[in-house]
Amino acid sequence: MRRIAILGSTGSIGRSALSVIEAHSDRLQAVALAAGSNAALLCEQAERFRPALVSMASASALAAASTALRGTGTRIAAGGAAGLLEVATYPDADIVLCASSGTAALEAVLAAIEAGKTIALANKEVLVMAGGLMTEAARRRGVAILPVDSEHNAIHQCLAGRRCEEVRRLVLTASGGPFRGRSRVGLDHVGPEVALRQPTWRMGRKITIDSATLMNKGLEVIEAHWLFAMPADAIDVVIHPQSVVHSMVELVDGSILAQLGVTDMRLPIQYAFSYPERWASPLPGLDLTACGRLDFHAPDHQSFPCLGLAYQALRGPGGLPVVLNAANEVAVEAFLGGQLKFTAIPEVISRAMEAHDGGPVDSLEAVRAIDRQARARAREVAADLALKV
Numbered sequence: 001m002r003r004i005a006i007l008g009s010t011g012s013i014g015r016s017a018l019s020v021i022e023a024h025s026d027r028l029q030a031v032a033l034a035a036g037s038n039a040a041l042l043c044e045q046a047e048r049f050r051p052a053l054v055s056m057a058s059a060s061a062l063a064a065a066s067t068a069l070r071g072t073g074t075r076i077a078a079g080g081a082a083g084l085l086e087v088a089t090y091p092d093a094d095i096v097l098c099a100s101s102g103t104a105a106l107e108a109v110l111a112a113i114e115a116g117k118t119i120a121l122a123n124k125e126v127l128v129m130a131g132g133l134m135t136e137a138a139r140r141r142g143v144a145i146l147p148v149d150s151e152h153n154a155i156h157q158c159l160a161g162r163r164c165e166e167v168r169r170l171v172l173t174a175s176g177g178p179f180r181g182r183s184r185v186g187l188d189h190v191g192p193e194v195a196l197r198q199p200t201w202r203m204g205r206k207i208t209i210d211s212a213t214l215m216n217k218g219l220e221v222i223e224a225h226w227l228f229a230m231p232a233d234a235i236d237v238v239i240h241p242q243s244v245v246h247s248m249v250e251l252v253d254g255s256i257l258a259q260l261g262v263t264d265m266r267l268p269i270q271y272a273f274s275y276p277e278r279w280a281s282p283l284p285g286l287d288l289t290a291c292g293r294l295d296f297h298a299p300d301h302q303s304f305p306c307l308g309l310a311y312q313a314l315r316g317p318g319g320l321p322v323v324l325n326a327a328n329e330v331a332v333e334a335f336l337g338g339q340l341k342f343t344a345i346p347e348v349i350s351r352a353m354e355a356h357d358g359g360p361v362d363s364l365e366a367v368r369a370i371d372r373q374a375r376a377r378a379r380e381v382a383a384d385l386a387l388k389v
């Protein structure tokens with residue numbers, strides 16, 4: 001039996017993970033769940049899966065869950081960051097699925113690594129912010145970080161059994177988002193409601209906007225760098241609107257290995273839970289004849305400057321990806337709040353990056369300090385640009 005702790009159980013990845021656990025209840029067990037503010041759903045999950053421990057970020061949600069779960073045998077952890085930490089380091093868990101969104105989970109994931117847990121990672125921000133610290137800690141503790149992000153999961157599958165020197169480059173595929181093929185001018189006046197309509201994958205709001213700006217792919221380039229120890233020059237992005245090929249690996253002899261499958265997050269989640277084994281999946285397989293054609297083309301850096309900014313951050317001094325990520329979160333929030341144009345998102349990020357003055361990223365405190373400064377700077381720039389809407 002593999003015992004799973006889930007950070008972010010009520011989000012889209014968390015719900016998919018519980019459905020994987022339910023489909024493999026003879027091999028998987030949910031032992032600890034952490035969620036944000038959706039007390040009703042967490043209680044429903046707790047009644048169904050009977051975890052030993054649950055926690056919630058919001059104090060009012062925690063109070064509601066405590067009342068509802070009284071007498072059920074499920075223990076309620078503290079609220080907020082302490083509760084997340086408790087779930088991440090729950091002694092009986094073998095695997096910690098990190099699916100809580102944003103940067104709050106950073107400390108929890110590092111603690112899970114220190115506690116010797118296998119990490120199933122769905123939150124790319126934590127690697128973008130502290131990839132060096134995380135991979136170093138994982139190496140030291142002999143802990144595996146298994147990617148749940150579909151592209152990296154595909155690359156992980158393609159790399160199985162390959163030696164480093166056999167690999168020429170990684171090729172991340174991108175759907176291109178809802179604005180694929182649009183000019184920069186054509187994007188000037190798109191609002192949040194249009195940008196939130198994503199054609200292929202159903203996801204949370206932040207990542208949906210990141211898909212529309214291609215920042216999601218930029219963050220994934222940085223994520224791939226840390227997961228697979230490849231330099232920026234050996235990580236390419238191709239637009240592949242059908243999202244059938246989830247990503248590829250090119251070997252030194254020119255062969256390209258690809259992983260194909262249906263677009264369902266339950267597949268990469270199951271792979272991470274079952275690794276290194278392969279288990280039968282209840283999902284229908286991919287019907288190749290129904291896929292029709294598969295297209296691949298180069299990304300449009302003119303319309304989607306965020307991708308280039310991510311490469312720039314990866315090539316620059318250590319703290320620059322922290323700045324990129326922080327400024328992006330601020331800009332996306334301002335865009336979703338109607339205070340910022342879609343096309344101003346990359347401008348906020350680029351100006352925050354210009355203001356970064358370097359410095360080492362050798363501790364969580366250093367990461368937090370750079371993150372704080374970048375957010376403050378990004379808010380200034382966003383306020384400045386908001387006046388011109």
Ligand code: MG
Nearest residue numbers: 149150151220
């Ligand atoms: Mg992805």
